[in-house]
Amino acid sequence: KGSLAEAVRATMTVPIIYRPIKLDGKYVFDGGLYNNFPADVMQKEFNPDFIIGANVSSKTYNEYPKNNDDRLMNRFLVFMFLSKSDSTMVGKNGIYIQPDLTGYSVTNFSPAKELIKKGYDATMAEMEKIKNAISRRVTDEDLEKRRARFNDQKRDFVFNNITVSGVNEQQKRYVERLFKSDKKTFNLQDIKRGYYKLVADQTFETIYPKIAYQATTDSYTFEVVAQPKKSFKLDIGGNISSRPISNVFLGAQYNYLNRKAYTFGTSFYSGRFYESVQVSGRVDYPTKLPLFVGAELTYNHWNFYNTSQIFIENPHPIYIEQSDRKIDLMMGVPLNYNTKIVLHSSFINNQDEYSPNSTFAVGDLLDQTIFNGFKASLNLEKNSLNRKQYATRGQSFLLSFNFTTGRENYNPGNIFRNVVPANTFLPSNHLRQWIGVKLSQENYFLHLKKYTLGYIVEGVISNQPLFNNYYSTLLVAPAFYPLQDSRSLFLDKFRASTYAAGGIKNIFSVRKNLDLRLEGYLFLPHKEYELNNLQDVAYAKAITKIRYAA
Template sequence: EDQKMIARSLLYMLLDKSDPGKIPANGIYIQPDVKEYSSLDFSQAKALIDSGYAQTIRQIKEIKSKVQPRKTCEDVALKRNHFNSKATPIKVNKIVYEQFTNPEQKYLNRYFKNGKRPLYFSDIEKGYYKLVSEDYFNTIYPNFIFNPETKDYSFKLTKRKPRNFQVDFGGVIATRNISNIYLGLNYYHFNRILTHAQLNIATGDFYKSLQLKYRFDFPFFGRFYIEPEITINKWNFIQGSDILLKKYSPTALDRIDRKYGVSIGIPVARQIKAFVNGAYFFNNDQFLDKNYLVSTDTLDQLELSGTRFGVGILFNTLNRKQYPTEGKYFSISSNYFSLTEEYTPGNTSLNKLATRNNRSWLQAKISLEQYFKAGFYSSGYLLEGVLSNQPTFTNYFSTIINAPAFNPLQDSRTLLLQNFRAFNYVAGGLRNIFTLRKNIDFRLEAYAFKPLQSIAEDDKQLARIEQQIQQFYFAGMASFVMHSTVGPISLSANYYDDQNRQFSVLLHVGFLLFNKNSLE
């Protein structure tokens, strides 16, 4: 009763008490049927608008009878064009920076053709949206000022109090033992250059991560950045459990990878960047050479230490970090690896001797993802290919866990899918997304993985390379996804053409995302 009283009071205050009897003879009174709604039904705004539109259509004959003047579309377009021809085209000869220091103005000027004038609306629009795409600058307020003497415009940017320190908090809750909590700390400093310090921490039973980045954005040479980083990831495949699937068999694998590197990025076109990177890495893997673990088993120890250097090009306009429905992603990269492999066998290894070997190889990778939206339906595709001369390691398991992997589904990185790993492969798939309601999608996805060379295990636990001509492996997913303020909420049925991981059901709340490992 109290809620009804509040609703009626708000309705009385916010709405005029219309009296149809006071409508003049040439007036029109439109009253849609909204009795089932209250003034607090803000979530029903679209339905309320539709009710008004439907009632207007019902009274269209009355409206036409009382609105006598008629004009053709051509007449309206002619008058509109005549009116628009009197408008002064937006040409900017000056950018006004309010509350910015001189070094800051020089930095910002790089977004607007480095001081070249005049600028037109498309130039201003392009530069401004590039500027505010950086979180630190999204509080800058824009304005156009008309100059009557010169018949042109000035573009004014006003600095409001920036958010130098920002905190991100999140994580994921899942029905498998892959839940984690995430904390991100960001600090910005802006003077002659923009610096961004970033600390990311994730902790859970399956995945733990610590990442520190420090990015320097320079306004020189068309703008570029330098970003040193330290990334430490820990993956515990042994501690596996599934609430929905009781017969879940974890993989006897525990991984730690550490990467200390730096990357340099340069914009080469709109939303396209070229990058160069290099890193030193030190990885430690512990694993069994069989499918089950008993308490008396000791794990094999594999240590990889070395360097990698890479170059590439990246383009990304996807509308979401996970489960996108629009946009395009393209990446092509080439990497050189040089490392030392140190292997210490456990009691499940047929090889009883510790070994130390030097390995080096080249790898090229290309990925393409794109979506086409038409109404409530979006179609998309994913294509990926890897070519390399990567050698085999000491035994089969050490080889397969360090081979490039195809990860098409949201939980692929949480599983060791041996059939979806190879030194050379091509893969692809189709994605179908049906928007059932706002922020609720139904997704159907299917993929095929084709190893050009498969990695098999011989009777001595060694890795054997086989030329594959006819073998394909398939994966698929059917899922409902709701995009909420806490991230995606997804219930999915997943299939992998892998003997250890075929059918599964997964419910997760939040982004199921992980850092790349040091060899990706």
């Protein structure tokens, strides 16, 4: 009795992997926790003439594994789930099938097709025995007729009510507004549309849908069992590197759900190379067309000279220090659970200090460029990657249109004081405006047992003007960051106002969270920047050089 869909979902529940659901007011789990091969239950409840039993456990034990117990303790949970698979329980007339699943893990859901093929092959190997033991035969035509008669009994999905449980009254109204409609009844497409809005909202920890038939009205009720995200979340992290770019991270987030969903957060990075502080807020409106508005206040600081090795002298040091401050106001619309359109309006203040000739001595003053301006951008974003870093599955896509306007203020230092007259380089102030388009995609498309192949492509088209000098132009130009470590290096040859770039990612999976990666990239600028005289900047000839990274 009850819902078949809920029973199937309940039997998928394994602690740590899938959240449990309640049936008849009780949490239920995969039957494998108690009995992974319930042939004895089948005998007792149904007394069948014939049992076909398939076992997918990696190992079966009818007695205590004395010589193997220490090793099995390392995977005790999995062994506990799969420990009762006695082949003798199918009875003397039964057929016992055990596919060869050597090399597959109970927690790896990726190779589904391969696992199905293994089960099919193992069953076909026993097919003669099965056919000899069972005399009954049904033709394909008879089976099709039975299916057609069954499908004719199906009623159209017409919903006349939507209920919400697991949340308080205000949160309940928030969910109901996502399904708001002037119609008295809903079809399945209406329900799907509202459900995808709810999933894309990212306000809830879990969302579980139910459908129940109401005989009195000959219609259905759609129920949403929801659990809001925890009100307060604290994140701690960082990285340790052989280069002096190690840092620590602290983040905090507060969620409040009423008729609207509110999210407030702050984060801090601290290290020799990179420091950052960000405060953010966001409000989600459960309107017919879901909408969110938000604001971010961000401060970033990079010191590229501090990335030099501590005990190794760098023959080509980089004397660059960057700071940027940004107030970003945004408004967005989620298209589905992993795609959104976002409009950004940003007020920016960038301050760059640099040596124009990569030298610095006591008493030197660095050149300084300050850019104060406004940037507007419209982004289409999609992200289904399985990890924030070092992804192995899914894809990400970005299409961005942007407009920037602002004023560049240049103040020369004194590094050239012994080379040219003191008044050769003078302070300057210029209005700069440009538009740009950026397209990028990262996709992992080929998956073998231990190997994944992916690619990344990126292109930028912009009419961004040259700034006052070589380094001020480079520091504000769009950049391609092929490798994870690229952002901690000042790669002047991977910067251009217009470029095309791409690369291949070869990933060899050693263990669940351990990969070997071999990656190669190409960067093709339309026109590279050239240094003329002491610090003047000019464009090189179009499409003359290709840069490589691996």
